[in-house]
Amino acid sequence: MTDGEGGFSFEVLEQDLAGRAGRLRTRGRTVSTPALMPVVNPNLMEAPDAITPQELSDTFGFEMVITNSYIIRRSDRLREWALSEGLRSLLGFDGVVMTDSGTVQSYIYGSGSDTEVDVDPLEIVELQRDMGSDIGTILDRFTTPDTPRAQAERELATTLERARASMEVNGEMELAVPVQGGTDLGLRRASAEAVREMGAKYVPIGGVVPLLESYRYPELVDIICTSKQALGGALPVHLFGAGHPMFMPLAAALGCDLFDSASYAKFASDGRYMTRSRTLHIEEMQDLPCPCPVCSRTDAADLRSLPPALRTNAISRHNLWVLRTELVSIRSAIAEGTLWELVEGMAASNPRMHLAVRGLLKWRGYLATAAPRSSRRFMCSTDLSLARPEFERFCKEMAPSFGPIPGRNDLVLGDHTGAHRPDIVSALRAVYSTDRRVIVRTPLGPVPYEVFEMYPFSQMVTAPEDGLPPGLAAHMLEANAAIEGLPVLDEVAAGMETGTQDGLDTLRVAMIARVQFGMSGGRYADEMLFGTWKDPADLPTRMSLVVSKRTGKLRNVHLRSPEGPGVHVLSLRAEDGLFSLKWEGAVRLHAGSGPDRWRVIVEDDTAPFNGRGLNVFNKFVAGADPRIRSGDEVMVTDTQGVLYAVGRAVIDGPTMVQARAGIAVKVREGREKSLAEAPPSF
């Protein structure tokens, strides 16, 4: 279902914050992203201190390398070899090969920021194409950070002109078209929009090495976020020249998918030893604080005493292990939904890094744009957590659906960390009534107890209120101002009999559905499912609940019908306390909602396949509710609005509309399956 075996495609497989795990395919080869491509210098490849491209693949598992067409061009031997046998033969590397054009190299190798290298912009693209590069790079103008606006603008115009011309000559090679514009965010935005409009499929963010080298991380964050917003979510984005592990988790969290590193070898030749958070010099090290295959078999003194070539080789290997490990950590964190924790942990390693992560507060709207609405855990360790999407979403999406807080007779549960204690639960049940709720004081703000089991409330890991860091404590105080002075549950409940308030469980179902799905056309989802209600006491007549015999926890929600349990509309997921939508639930939400709400609209001729239970591919998506996030429950319809399937979104709505490869929705139930199984078996 991609553009064919030889084609180029990029799929987003999982999302966390604005970052994602993906898969880049080109000419039948595959690269898992986030990925780092070691820079291979074809002149030095056979030097005794070099790591061969073959080793990069076999030992370290790198699936992609980048090399320099400008260097190859200057050597008759290398050029002829590459042109006749191809780059993979020249490098002895069977993975994906990207080339750059001399632009970035002119900065990295110190020939200055003047990008007028002695080569024709189209000739260098044709050379890359003819050498069989999988992804070639245009000869863009490297705009340095402090280039005056007028000059940066001229340079950008040149870059775009060259890009358009290059796209006529690239043949079957995919073309990397960098976003430039220095530190001028307006120019970066214009550059990214132009690159997207001209149909580039691979986009580096260029001109950032000087910012990385001078620790100007906050500006870099602004550049990445601005560029990414204009590029949208479907394009693979390469942060050109970013090859130190310290900045990689943050860059990945902002949506960078590819990195390259020349520093693993350059650092090594100067005796510089990478760690996650900084670079040490081997001459000053007593021990090697690393368990990699190099460091676990030697010590600092032995490493120092090696002959220079062997020493450089050994440190290069160590540096590659550090880079690879950081990449794997990032991929694991995205899969787990803990990318924020990885970024937060790195923030303490340098004052400028900390400042850059604090700067995310400004970008929390962007971070929340594509971030999944649930996870298994939510760690709130430092004040930096205030930029997490959970805080943004609580205010914008969740709190408005709670209803008036506090209600007239509401009570407060002061310590959210105690909300699972059996005595509290039993006191809660005793006091709940038609016009009395218990409000839990949480660091996010006041939360009605009936939705407390859903993400992110019960999944939040924090210190108790008097142990929160100052920023979080201040936020908690302010966010809970409305419930200040409410009577406290413990004191009130002490005088009451403990018991069971029957309406509480049905109220939980209705309110979780309301908060999870929100509204359409002025009506909340729970009302579409269970009918309009004002008094929680009405709800037990509308639904029947199936509880797990083993755990005693709620599993399924059916509509109550006179003849017994009616159709199954919702199932509660244990991992995040949110509902999975069943076909009969989807039918009701579909009937009650406006034409795009909760919907992924697919091309008419493919909808029947989804109706038979097949997943939805991005390339057939004609439209999608932009509010959809990875992991959300969605309905699949054709362009006429006919409901064909219900399932779970793999990626956010805007990205599934833009993307050409990969899966948009994992279908759980299709129309046909459901029809075949009807009537329900209860």
Place this chain on the structure above:
Amino acid sequence: MTDGEGGFSFEVLEQDLAGRAGRLRTRGRTVSTPALMPVVNPNLMEAPDAITPQELSDTFGFEMVITNSYIIRRSDRLREWALSEGLRSLLGFDGVVMTDSGTVQSYIYGSGSDTEVDVDPLEIVELQRDMGSDIGTILDRFTTPDTPRAQAERELATTLERARASMEVNGEMELAVPVQGGTDLGLRRASAEAVREMGAKYVPIGGVVPLLESYRYPELVDIICTSKQALGGALPVHLFGAGHPMFMPLAAALGCDLFDSASYAKFASDGRYMTRSRTLHIEEMQDLPCPCPVCSRTDAADLRSLPPALRTNAISRHNLWVLRTELVSIRSAIAEGTLWELVEGMAASNPRMHLAVRGLLKWRGYLATAAPRSSRRFMCSTDLSLARPEFERFCKEMAPSFGPIPGRNDLVLGDHTGAHRPDIVSALRAVYSTDRRVIVRTPLGPVPYEVFEMYPFSQMVTAPEDGLPPGLAAHMLEANAAIEGLPVLDEVAAGMETGTQDGLDTLRVAMIARVQFGMSGGRYADEMLFGTWKDPADLPTRMSLVVSKRTGKLRNVHLRSPEGPGVHVLSLRAEDGLFSLKWEGAVRLHAGSGPDRWRVIVEDDTAPFNGRGLNVFNKFVAGADPRIRSGDEVMVTDTQGVLYAVGRAVIDGPTMVQARAGIAVKVREGREKSLAEAPPSF
């Protein structure tokens, strides 16, 4: 110079915060500390999933293991083997072997907190002795955290009684006598004092596993600091049962030297995979974010699919690599003076960990007690840095010696990060005069420019003021309140000719000496060296400065004499901007100061050796200025006060008085050498 080949000793080699790198010797074997000893279960040692003690030593480099005498006692075969062949033969391990007595085991292995194991307290000590344990443990009472005070007190009395009795029967085996007392800090203090008074040489802090398991880190910090303050700096301290890497940097920074871990194997048998900051479950992992020899050769799916014994073995190995790496990182950080950065980086990994590190603010007096006064770098990344000893020392020691700030005509340099810019330096020189100084606004507080090159001012790495985290920014604002509104250098200097103020360099020398050495008997060190002065213009007549021809930087300070450059009194160190004291400088400080100031007093019969240039050993130290810190310049005298040598302290004053092994002072110049060389060669 230790207690002989067979004896037990502990040397402190390097210090950072309240932590230290050390060397523990027993019966001719040596262990570098901080150290971790894997727990070896003698019953499971030959199981197919176990790592053998031999491997622990050969592959991982662990120099010490701990095993359980209570388990050995219950097996006829093991007991007979250990009694006849010795523990090292039983374990097949040639390193240092420690044993515990069943106390901690009764908690770890789940037999409850009732410490009444079926064994006689003296019998189990004798058994450990007879098996050849290097360090045996008394059968202390494991007081759980929430034991009521009265019971905890009784349990403590029992522990101490058993300790006294055990010290009669331990023979040549060293005896570990744990500090107990639950979470009652008064009892912990009393317990530590008693343990110290009874002459224990190896001190575990016991009863902490329940606190670690329930993340009660802040209480644990209080227990460790309280116990350590009572124990003093010379004893090796073992945090019993602390075997997860997350808490180790903080524990080490508070002065814990030894750790033990059973969890590497216990976790592995449940499929739990350690990382620095948390524990993952192998069933839930997609990738292995670790470059260790296990993880670099396999992947998560392969690891899962191994037969149970092989899987446990592989995960155990991985866990051991993680532990070993954390230990090496801690040792490297102590050697480098970057232990704070390691602790600060770990703080973000968990809300309770963050709370514990924030709790250090309360203990910053303790942290400053033994921390060196200089380093090569001083990172100020997060608000946690406010607990660093540098902030404590700035207020208590440094600022009072600056003189009145601001003076009547003083100017302010607003951005301390610009103080090295050539235009600023030249403007500074132009404006300095007898009654005008330039005050640099730093995050610590206002600093006269003339001392700005000394640690920690120039060595501080921070964001600019508007990029500081809120706590540091607030501290900076408050600390600099006195210079608010002073005229700013840039504006004033703009109207002045640039030039050279001759007195500035001599003022720098006098003031750095004053701030570095402080005062004695109401007189500052610089006055003892250069005579009383009020007007900086007097100083150029008192000293002559030797400047490096290569770098143009100040190197040596001589007293000016009519016949030309006089005696050499001080040399400036490039790495931290502090002075090394020359013999002639020491003679003048000695003459001007009270009887203990800056002094290490050695036994009279050993002083002549130091006079010949030999280092000072702790065991001959009769007294020391308690204000001495590792790295300080000190004078060595005999008990009559005769000056024999000048050098640099290896450890802090109180510890050198208590310690019986190791070096107290590295002597740079001794009396005899100096006499032989006189008259000075200028």
